[in-house]
Amino acid sequence: MPVTDDAARSAGSATARLREQGDLRPRIWPLTACALAGGEISVGGVSLAEIAARYGTPAYVLDEADVRQRCRDYRQAFGDAEIAYAGKAFLCRAMVRLVDEEGLSLDVCSEGELAVASSAGFPADRVLLHGNAKTPGDLRAAMAYGAVRIVLDSAGEIARIAALAQPLARLRQRVLVRVTPDVDAHTHRAVATGVEDQKFGFSLSTGAAADAVRRILAQPELELAGLHCHLGSQITRPEAFETAVRRLAGLMAAVHAEHGVTLPELNLGGGHGVPCTEDDHDYDLAGFAARIRAAVRGACASLRLPAPRITVEPGRAIISRAMVTLYRVVSVKHVAGLRTFVAVDGGMSDNPRSALYGARYSVRAVSRPADPVQLTTVVGRHCEAGDVLAADVALPAGTRPGDLLAVACTGAYHHSMASNYNMVGRPPVVAVRDGAARLLVRRETAADMRQRDVGL
Numbered sequence: 106m107p108v109t110d111d112a113a114r115s116a117g118s119a120t121a122r123l124r125e126q127g128d129l130r131p132r133i134w135p136l137t138a139c140a141l142a143g144g145e146i147s148v149g150g151v152s153l154a155e156i157a158a159r160y161g162t163p164a165y166v167l168d169e170a171d172v173r174q175r176c177r178d179y180r181q182a183f184g185d186a187e188i189a190y191a192g193k194a195f196l197c198r199a200m201v202r203l204v205d206e207e208g209l210s211l212d213v214c215s216e217g218e219l220a221v222a223s224s225a226g227f228p229a230d231r232v233l234l235h236g237n238a239k240t241p242g243d244l245r246a247a248m249a250y251g252a253v254r255i256v257l258d259s260a261g262e263i264a265r266i267a268a269l270a271q272p273l274a275r276l277r278q279r280v281l282v283r284v285t286p287d288v289d290a291h292t293h294r295a296v297a298t299g300v301e302d303q304k305f306g307f308s309l310s311t312g313a314a315a316d317a318v319r320r321i322l323a324q325p326e327l328e329l330a331g332l333h334c335h336l337g338s339q340i341t342r343p344e345a346f347e348t349a350v351r352r353l354a355g356l357m358a359a360v361h362a363e364h365g366v367t368l369p370e371l372n373l374g375g376g377h378g379v380p381c382t383e384d385d386h387d388y389d390l391a392g393f394a395a396r397i398r399a400a401v402r403g404a405c406a407s408l409r410l411p412a413p414r415i416t417v418e419p420g421r422a423i424i425s426r427a428m429v430t431l432y433r434v435v436s437v438k439h440v441a442g443l444r445t446f447v448a449v450d451g452g453m454s455d456n457p458r459s460a461l462y463g464a465r466y467s468v469r470a471v472s473r474p475a476d477p478v479q480l481t482t483v484v485g486r487h488c489e490a491g492d493v494l495a496a497d498v499a500l501p502a503g504t505r506p507g508d509l510l511a512v513a514c515t516g517a518y519h520h521s522m523a524s525n526y527n528m529v530g531r532p533p534v535v536a537v538r539d540g541a542a543r544l545l546v547r548r549e550t551a552a553d554m555r556q557r558d559v560g561l
């Protein structure tokens with residue numbers, strides 16, 4: 106059913122309408138999400154029921170206006186800093202194009218992500234390659250692409266990249282050193298990457314980072330562009346970044362004192378917190394950016410260093426809220442005295458984050474009025490008791506097979522971490538904008554999976 110409501114056609118008016126309704130909260134639902142009469146929901150001016158009918162379920166729905174707005178908010182908040190979208194959060198060619206059009210850079214971490222970027226024509230000089238164990242294929246692909254910056258993560262990479270650069274004998278390969286500043290950003294252990302006891306980066310406190318700098322500067326094939334750190338994910342305290350800035354600026358000053366080299370770039374990674382459920386706080390991007398920029402200016406001024414250009418690498422903060430996952434209910438089970446399970450046609454194969462990190466979600470019924478509601482646990486279809494998408498969420502008491510559910514904030518690390526566990530194909534990605542839907546990534550089929558299986 107096409108949506109005729111003009112208010113649903115622009116991000117601005119839709120946002121205002123949501124606020125009036127106090128219904129779908131724009132801080133966790135896509136900016137253009139709109140609750141329509143009868144419990145219907147539209148995103149980008151397209152009804153979710155229409156998307157389900159046309160593309161099937163489960164499906165990821167991407168609100169293009171939301172992504173563009175987040176990119177613009179970042180550019181405005183951070184002024185002349187470089188904003189590099191972390192492609193690991195979600196990547197496809199249309200996303201690369203969109204990020205390019207919005208003037209962002211791109212952070213990738215494999216040959217595969219580089220191939221997506223290059224096939225969408227993304228400029229090499231705005232690409233950064235990360236990874237704690239870059240394969241020869243990753244490194245060769247980055248160097249063949251052109252002026253990609255490589256963020257070094259281990260001592261062995263220094264000689265390896267220099268050796269690969271030699272026969273190319275053109276530009277010196279630009280690199281950054283990933284530093285572990287030993288800052289605890291108080292986040293989930295699986296995503297805490299600024300502390301010493303984890304696999305990423307060169308330790309600042311043991312002198313490994315300073316040693317890496319020495320070795321890079323001794324390699325004529327390499328050009329040291331700057332320092333990098335990434336503290337973790339879902340970080341809500343700017344203090345963690347301020348501490349990291351002071352420590353990295355200290356290393357920059359030491360490099361200047363020892364080698365007479367002024368490093369032009371300071372990359373502070375991503376990990377900026379994003380609200381995911383209605384109970385989470387909104388984060389103040391402008392205030393956060395102002396504090397980081399002030400911290401860099403202040404630290405450098407006190408060390409008599411020229412302030413480097415800042416890079417930040419948000420992934421989740423750009424894409425998380427722009428996408429919802431649309432499911433169809435397959436079965437409803439009431440376990441007397443305990444709980445009601447609503448099982449949908451996807452689950453941990455399209456969203457592994459509940460099982461991995463205990464992530465929490467907001468779920469809405471699509472096209473069924475929400476009154477009366479009951480506490481319900483939404484589970485997936487997979488053969489794991491831990492395949493729980495959202496525990497204890499309020500859904501209409503009359504929810505039944507065939508109904509549609511939408512789960513908010515499923516843009517980051519959902520499609521990109523999806524699997525085909527139980528040989529369930531990965532869902533399509535459908536973009537919506539100005540009342541129109543278009544397919545970005547098609548559904549993975551049983552035929553796709555059979556094709557990989559070449560040995561009977």
Ligand SMILES: Cc1ncc(COP(=O)(O)O)c(C=O)c1O
Nearest residue numbers: 191335338375376418419420421
């Ligand atoms: C080096 C680096 N930069 C940026 C990011 C993006 O983090 P987030 O999506 O939490 O902003 C990550 C995530 O793992 C990362 O490893």
